[in-house]
Amino acid sequence: MSLNIPYRIDHVGxxxxxxxxxxxxxxxxxxxxxxxxxxxxxxxxDEEKASSKKTTHNEEECYLV
Incomplete structure (x- = not known):
C-alpha cells in the first residue's frame, strides 16, 4: 500500500x-x-516565557492547596 503524500515538511515546518x-x-x-x-x-x-512563569506560579499554588 502506497501513501500519496502531496508535500514534504522540513524540520522548521x-x-x-x-x-x-x-x-x-x-x-x-x-x-x-x-x-x-x-x-x-x-x-x-518572550511571550511564552511570561506564560511559563504564570503557569509555574499557578501550579505551585495548586500544590499548596
Missing amino acids: VIERVREFFKGHPSLLLGFNTYVPNGYEIMLN
Missing part, C-alpha cells in the same frame, strides 16, 4: 506547527525538544 499546536503551553513545547534533532531545539520567545 514541523517546529512551526508544533509551536502553534502547543501555544499557551510552554512546558509541552519545551518537552517536545525530546523528539527534535540537535540544533533544532525549540526556544521560548
